[in-house]
Amino acid sequence: xxxxxxxxxxxxxxxxxxxxxxxxxxxxxxxxxxxxxxxxxxxxxxxxxxxxxxxxxxxxxxxxxxxxxxxxxxxxxxxxxxxxxxxxxxxxxxxxxxxxxxxxxxxxxxxxxxxxxxxxxxxxxxxxxxxxxxxxxxxxxxxxxxxxxxxxxxxxxxxxxxxxxxxxxxxxxxxxxxxxxxxxxxxxxxxxxxxxxxxxxxxxxxxxxxxxxxxxxxxxxxxxxxxxxxxxxxxxxxxxxxxxxxxxxxxxxxxxxxxxxxxxxxxxxxxxxxxxxxxxxxxxxxxxxxxxxxxxxxxxxxxxxxxxxxxxxxxxxxxxxxxxxxxxxxxxxxxxxxxxxxxxxxxxxxxxxxxxxxxxxxxxxxxxxxxxxxxxxxxxxxxxxxx
Numbered sequence: 350x351x352x353x354x355x356x357x358x359x360x361x362x363x364x365x366x367x368x369x370x371x372x373x374x375x376x377x378x379x380x381x382x383x384x385x386x387x388x389x390x391x392x393x394x395x396x397x398x399x400x401x402x403x404x405x406x407x408x409x410x411x412x413x414x415x416x417x418x419x420x421x422x423x424x425x426x427x428x429x430x431x432x433x434x435x436x437x438x439x440x441x442x443x444x445x446x447x448x449x450x451x452x453x454x455x456x457x458x459x460x461x462x463x464x465x466x467x468x469x470x471x472x473x474x475x476x477x478x479x480x481x482x483x484x485x486x487x488x489x490x491x492x493x494x495x496x497x498x499x500x501x502x503x504x505x506x507x508x509x510x511x512x513x514x515x516x517x518x519x520x521x522x523x524x525x526x527x528x529x530x531x532x533x534x535x536x537x538x539x540x541x542x543x544x545x546x547x548x549x550x551x552x553x554x555x556x557x558x559x560x561x562x563x564x565x566x567x568x569x570x571x572x573x574x575x576x577x578x579x580x581x582x583x584x585x586x587x588x589x590x591x592x593x594x595x596x597x598x599x600x601x602x603x604x605x606x607x608x609x610x611x612x613x614x615x616x617x618x619x620x621x622x623x624x625x626x627x628x629x630x631x632x633x634x635x636x637x638x639x640x641x642x643x644x645x646x647x648x649x650x651x652x653x654x655x656x657x658x659x660x661x662x663x664x665x666x667x668x669x670x671x672x673x674x675x676x677x678x679x680x681x682x683x684x685x686x687x688x689x690x691x692x693x694x695x696x697x698x699x700x701x702x703x704x705x706x707x708x709x710x711x712x713x714x715x716x717x718x719x720x721x722x723x724x725x726x727x728x729x730x731x732x733x734x735x736x
């Protein structure tokens with residue numbers, strides 16, 4: 350393959366089809382995403398393989414898996430497509446004819462704590478941007494990021510093998526807690542009554558997530574035998590509904606229920622949660638740079654995270670279950686958001702067209718750390734699962 354000849358023959362459609370097949374693991378789903386026929390996708394990928402002189406996918410009954418050559422080519426193809434889209438968006442913004450588009454992902458359990466305030470800051474600088482927000486499990490966000498469908502993600506640090514080609518910048522840490530509705534029978538009990546626990550639904554994070562690992566470890570430490578029945582859900586809105594309407598005991602990250610704790614809708618069970626803090630941070634690809642709009646939103650995220658760190662433990666407190674005393678509720682910047690804005694549905698995508706606001710745009714960057722492997726407090730005995 351002559352390099353100059355290959356460079357001139359590779360087209361944007363080749364890269365689009367290649368990345369779509371790699372992301373969705375097969376021609377059928379790639380065709381659906383691109384709104385073209387399956388034969389067209391197959392033909393385009395075959396053309397690219399012929400131009401490059403290598404095989405990019407291993408095709409089988411379970412779909413298409415990138416070969417070694419395909420994995421080597423993928424980040425460069427994604428960077429090319431991303432750069433072109435950013436250029437088009439910048440020109441559109443400069444001409445004022447079309448709104449720019451910004452795609453990013455965030456865990457549903459932390460979205461309400463960061464997104465509303467960050468978008469208020471962001472929209473003051475970028476009033477004409479279509480923001481497409483995808484929520485999902487950490488593993489899903491990492492896959493979207495590697496495939497180039499989102500510019501950055503706000504999530505948790507995964508296993509080193511899943512973080513290859515990615516960087517992690519810590520924004521804050523938060524503990525896992527157990528909550529029930531105000532007035533729940535368990536709320537007046539000291540500790541965690543195992544007998545009572547079996548009488549009510551228990552809501553846990555999905556398996557394979559860091560917060561599920563923390564929940565399982567805590568239940569074991571508290572002497573709770575294996576549960577015969579429980580509900581697995583990552584959706585914040587569903588977990589909230591189960592806790593409020595079904596008397597469920599809900600294991601959830603603190604940031605997801607700050608509003609409910611501050612307004613006494615939910616109460617935190619007075620249980621020891623030491624060691625359950627998990628870092629939440631910005632995850633970006635190492636081989637590409639965010640667009641100008643993406644960089645502005647990242648700065649807004651950092652600013653909100655800094656405010657959150659400075660107000661944790663000082664703005665409000667959550668009531669201690671079963672007494673008039675209170676425990677630290679760590680209510681941060683999102684405590685004044687309304688419940689209706691806290692959309693926590695797993696795997697959902699929300700499109701928001703930002704409008705001009707009068708919000709402050711003070712640039713203040715937290716003392717965060719950028720890493721790509723281990724988080725603070727990791728020990729060899731604790732294996733970090735993605736999610």
